[in-house]
Amino acid sequence: DQQVKQNSPSLSVQEGRISILNCDYTNSMFDYFLWYKKYPAEGPTFLISISSIKDKNEDGRFTVFLNKSAKHLSLHIVPSQPGDSAVYFCAASVGTGANNLFFGTGTRLTVIP
């Protein structure tokens, strides 16, 4: 039972353009959402997060949008750079604690120079 879903396994974008990575969830009790970025042979690294009390959080080139009514989360990267090429994992949590954290299957982003 996959509570967090990333339906696009891969995405290719031209350098300088916007990358939009999508994530859907099923559990309305999730109150905290995160994006992790993973390079080959490395562990996932935290990128950006958002609380369910907000609908947008911005950090430099990265913006996360939350649509609670649609149970949908998206990560926008503007402008995209070749160094952004990685696998991006969406995750959602009910409260704190690793045992309450659920991950999506990841989307591989390729930014084409």
Added chain:
Amino acid sequence: SAVISQKPSRDICQRGTSLTIQCQVDSQVTMMFWYRQQPGQSLTLIATANQGSEATYESGFVIDKFPISRPNLTFSTLTVSNMSPEDSSIYLCSVEDEGGGSFGYNEQFFGPGTRLTVL
């Protein structure tokens, strides 16, 4: 942020054998976590390892299959016992940012992972 190392980085093992994965953190942490990522799947929490007590396993994971040690506040091991090809996965350890993160939630730091292939 915590720096986490894992050994081995990868291994190829025969069915029926066991492999112990080591996780070392550069600072003392209360809890360490072990995850599995099977091919094409999401990261799934196996267990939480607390120093000085038995690990807490998530549904679907048992101590006999995945025994865990936590001898001190910077180190943990996960053993994958009596392996079968279905155990082929990436195994990751992680720790929480105990300094506090955004919105009162402690983000996690992950090790580089151990890629296990069982033949």
